[in-house]
Amino acid sequence: MAQVQTIAERQEAGKLARMRSPRSQNAAIGNVNRDPVQLLRENSTGRVEALVPLRYGRMAVSPFTFYRGSAILQAHDLAGTNNSGITFPVCGDAHLMNFGGFATPERQLVFDLNDFDEVAVGPWEWDVKRLAASFAIAGESMGIERGSIKDIVATAMQEYSDRMHKYAGCSALELWHEIVTFERMLETAATSEGRQLINRAMEKAAGRTHESMLGKIASEQDGRWTIHDAPPALFHPAGPNSLLGANKKWADTAEWKSKLAAAFDSYLLTLAPERRQLIAQFDLQDTAFKVVGVGSVGTFCLVMLFIDSHGKPLFLQVKEARQSVIARFFEGDNATHDGERVVCGQRLLQAASDSFLGWTTGPQGRTFYFRQLRDMKISAEVERMSSTILQGYARLCGWALARAHAKAGGKAIEIAAYLGNGGRFADALTQYALDYAVQNSKDYDTFIRACRSGQLEARSDEDMAADFRV
Template identity: 80%
Template sequence: MAVVQSLKERQAAGRDARRHAKRSLHAAIGNTDRDPVQLLQENSKGRVEALVPLRYGRMSVSPFTFYRGSAILQAHDLAGTVNSGIAFPVCGDAHLLNFGGFATPERQLVFDLNDFDEVATGPWEWDVKRLAASFAIAGEHMGFNRGALADIVATALHEYRDRMSQYAEYSALELWHEIVTFERMIEAAVTAEGRQHINRTMEKAASRTHESLLGKMATLTDGRWIIRDAPPALFHPGGPNSLLGHEQKWSDTDEWKGKLSAAFDNYLRTLSSERRKLIAQYALHDVAFKVVGVGSVGTFCLVMLFIDSHGKPLFLQVKEARQSVISRFFHGEGTPHQGDRVVSGQRLLQAASDSFLGWTTGPAGRQFYFRQLRDMKVSADVERMSSTILRGYARICGWALARAHAKASGKAVEIAAYLGNGNRFADALTEYAFAYAEQNQKDYDTFIRACRSGTLEARSDEDMAADFRV
């Protein structure tokens, strides 16, 4: 049995961490003596070769899209910064667009972290710093002045501090069942504009279902639903529009489907028995390769379309899980299977997770995890937000991150004691956010020069789509 410390002992441990990790030291951005292009090229190894230019093309749109796709750079830099010594499975990529709304298995709309490709044991401060910097970088891209941006960044940090202090008083079970619903978000909103924005988002989420996706994404042919090719973002692995290359043997459809079937059976073994019975009521109609996001472009990602006897769909997404950038630069407890790492981390950090979350090993030893493609999932349209709405969004992100960290770590008492009631940590991280935004701009400029010189090939979705037009 574990030895449970008293609250006083835990609070003392949190305050004691300030001795070796002064809160003011969090303003430092770390070790930036590296070649960003080289690190990005290393991070692209093992991806679908034909899709790497698309990854760079999506990253080249703005300093913020570059930031989204270059988590490896910040992880490298953070390894040279101070931390409190409190480590646990963190998101690893907690920028502002990796939060969003989705439905729980009980059909309740909640707001939470929603991307866990980089989840790994690491310092909690790394998540908070990635979030803070993302608001500074996105806000600068949107043209907000420094004063407004400082207020937005500080809002997220103050909310994280205040919520962590609140969670330090929760019992273990109370914290485990804590959930940020959209109804609670409306109650917490401080402006009428904010409440209206949340209500509109709820309406949008309600329309984003498997059924609404079916007609947009597939065609019924002779009683079978077939996913429509839309290269480069969506194509059949063994079809004429495939970008996977012959060396992957995807063109051998029968061989590929046989391997996929075995991998799917292994995935089912990671689900609870009632979930397996649920999936058994569906028949597989089609499978296609789907390019998603920015940082994930070039990794193997499939979408599987299932239909039940009523003709209703279920879309499952199968995403490749690679080594986390966090585990590359911070040595903590690891999980041998990368898909298991993502699933376990997601279940630990989220208040409620996807019913179909599971993992498997696929062809060529690649490791994958499964989740639903769409289930009332909705993300923030940040670039259309006013400064008032973005500040409200920052508050909600700070709340959600504090809840996730408090649950996953069981260390809310220690973290809250370390943070204290003042502004030292928030002031330091606001300074960090602007300093890292400047570093991100330098890295972006270096990246763009590499694209223009031909060192890196960058192509847009439109450019690549033109290759398939007759």
């Protein structure tokens, strides 16, 4: 076993990292000499062809939705910046909409990172910069004035720094057990309005269960449950509303069912024995294709509906795992299986993870990971927030990201020493966020021109849904 360094040695390593990457240099936005349209096209390769226009249509709604779907651009740009040399598995897509509430296996409601498609070994600063820029871009999209946007970004960055200094004083086990519960959020809320929103979120989460979803998206006939088609967002792979191509072999063929069964059996082997025993108490009723969030549109994603002997449901989501944009632009530990990469990264970064997390390899060699589709999961309704509430939300995101980094990297002491006690890092990141918002706006304009000229095809959910109306 490697010898554990002393606190003094680790603090010195963090201070020496400033030599490699001075804190003021974190304001640099990096290498933006690239064609955003070409990079987006490359990122769409291998996705469901008929769904790529929907991906672009969702991105076209605003500069913020464009930012959410274009993680590849920022990863490219950040590869042209200095970093501290402190690396570990990072989220890779830590924008403000990839935080939210969900239930732990012990049924405790927590706030944490909740999207790990891009997780990979990389510089911790890249996560922080993605978060900072997301607040600047969202603030501009919401019409918040520049001075308030600066305060919001600075709040997130200062909270990250303050929490990291606190975590630097925690033992390894204390960090591993640290969790941001909604009860703790209530205790730290700065305003009564903030406390009211947290309470409402807790009430909403309590109603977002497998049972509450069953009657909304499925129906029972002759003792079997069937998921309703709702194209383009939800459809059966082999059904009349499928967008996967008429000449593909899908669920109505014995060959496809055999491959799906083999992939599911492989997934079960990645679970702990007691979880396998739990799933064995459910019977698979139906499988459908589900289109997911902005950045993942067009990737292969299935929903599996299971029912136990009491008629109670379990929904599992089977989501394709593609190469991380972080791994593409930063040379870290290369994953041998992208589904395993996502699962291991999620388990490492989250305080408590889904009981059903696992991975498999599907037909055509695609890699997938499993998780519950809904288990008291909620996301912030950012567009309805005032600048004051958005600032409070920024504080929560800064806290949650610091906790995730402290646990995943075991480098809280080094990062805290790098950050120092002043506001130099927060100032640099605030400037970075404002400047990157300008760059994002330029990229968005280029993207919109490509859509209008026919270089890219962009269609809204409403446009595509109309194709299926009689």
